[in-house]
Amino acid sequence: MAEKRWLTALSEGDPNALGAIYELYGERIFRYTFRMLGNRTDAEDATAETFLRVVRRSAELRADGAFRTWLFRIARNLCIDKLRQHKLMELPPDAQYSGAEERTTLRVTVHQALADLPLEYREPLIYCDLEEMSAKEAADILKISVPALKSRLYRGRRALRDKLGSAMERTP
Amino acid sequence: MNNDLFKKLVDLYAGHELPSELEQEVESAAAVDSTMLVEMTTMRNTVDTLQGDPGPEFTEESYQRILMKLYARGAAIQPKAPSPAHLQYHLPIQG
Numbered sequence: 539m540a541e542k543r544w545l546t547a548l549s550e551g552d553p554n555a556l557g558a559i560y561e562l563y564g565e566r567i568f569r570y571t572f573r574m575l576g577n578r579t580d581a582e583d584a585t586a587e588t589f590l591r592v593v594r595r596s597a598e599l600r601a602d603g604a605f606r607t608w609l610f611r612i613a614r615n616l617c618i619d620k621l622r623q624h625k626l627m628e629l630p631p632d633a634q635y636s637g638a639e640e641r642t643t644l645r646v647t648v649h650q651a652l653a654d655l656p657l658e659y660r661e662p663l664i665y666c667d668l669e670e671m672s673a674k675e676a677a678d679i680l681k682i683s684v685p686a687l688k689s690r691l692y693r694g695r696r697a698l699r700d701k702l703g704s705a706m707e708r709t710p
Numbered sequence: 711m712n713n714d715l716f717k718k719l720v721d722l723y724a725g726h727e728l729p730s731e732l733e734q735e736v737e738s739a740a741a742v743d744s745t746m747l748v749e750m751t752t753m754r755n756t757v758d759t760l761q762g763d764p765g766p767e768f769t770e771e772s773y774q775r776i777l778m779k780l781y782a783r784g785a786a787i788q789p790k791a792p793s794p795a796h797l798q799y800h801l802p803i804q805g
Contacts, residue, residue, distance in 0.1 A: 551756040560787065565768040565774065572766040582772055586779035648759055667760035692721040699756040704795055706752040706759070 541605065548592070549599045560589055561697070563606075566669070567613050573664050574617035575624070576653055584620060588613045607678045614661075614679060651701040659694030664690050716746070724753035 541562060547556035567588050572581035591612050592599075599605065652660055665676035666687075677687040699706050722728045723736055740747040780787045 556780070556785055556786045560777070564773065564786075568763045568768050568776070568778070577764070578772060581766070582775050585777045586783070589776075589780055590783055590785055624742060642799075644759065645763060646762065652760075662787075663760060668763060668765065670761070680725070695724060695753060695756055699752050702756060705761065706755040707748070710751060 545599050545605055546606055548596050554587060556593055559592065564589070564608060566692065567609065568663065570610065570669060571613055573652075573668060574614070574661075575620055576649075580620055580624075582709055584616045585614060585615050591616075604678075607675060610665075610679045616675055618657075647702065648698075654701060655694060655697055659697050662691040663694045666696075684686060720746075720749050720753055724757045726754075728755075753754050 540558070540683065543553050544552075544558040544562070548559060564585065568581055568585045571584040571588070572578060575581050575584060588609065595612075598608075652663065655663070661680060662676060665679065666673060667670045671679075673684050673691070675685050676691075677684045680687065682690075719728070719736055724735060728736065736750070740750050777787060
């Protein structure tokens with residue numbers, strides 16, 4: 539309900555609306571862009587740019603439940619642009635996790651293996667396994683069918699498992 | 711069991727998508743088939759590891775920096791000053 543109210547307010551030019559929408563979605567978009575880009579600085583830039591585009595395109599807003607898909611599509615397009623720049627500049631990813639040493643080592647290994655996967659496999663894993671979206675929502679963001687999404691998801695999981703090798707043979 | 715069906719079952723098992731009765735049947739079959747057992751275990755561990763990942767931390771600094779970037783680029787949003795340190799903790803009053 540809060541989302542619908544603030545989206546309506548944003549489309550009507552309410553100056554408080556952007557702050558409220560950032561409060562609702564800022565953390566999720568930051569986490570998503572960090573997972574796509576692998577470093578905090580780029581994730582912060584991409585998150586800010588995502589919300590700026592929301593304001594610029596607020597005339598397109600529809601408070602009908604499709605907002606989250608639309609928002610993630612904006613963030614995704616920005617991440618893909620940045621990844622192309624990364625390829626040119628070869629920026630190193632940040633170490634992003636803290637915690638017990640063994641768990642941290644595994645997470646860094648998983649993060650690196652994930653980063654090495656082709657984007658076609660990595661994105662379904664980010665949406666469905668890390669961001670806990672439904673297959674339908676992930677398929678809508680990627681503009682593909684649900685069976686195509688599931689096929690990429692399953693192949694991505696296998697590819698990740700193969701990269702992780704013996705680390706996945708023990709009980710987590 | 712043909713290869714495609716085997717892979718499909720493992721995929722569904724890994725993602726916790728099988729009904730519990732079928733999951734038990736698959737586990738029983740895997741108990742006497744070491745190849746299947748390794749495949750099922752490693753795939754499920756991969757999915758569980760991903761799903762248990764807490765993700766990067768959205769720190770107060772990141773929150774503020776994003777707000778500042780939005781503000782600096784003319785968005786109608788106000789950067790908020792972080793809470794002063796002395797207001798973040800409530801110490802018990804002694805005596």
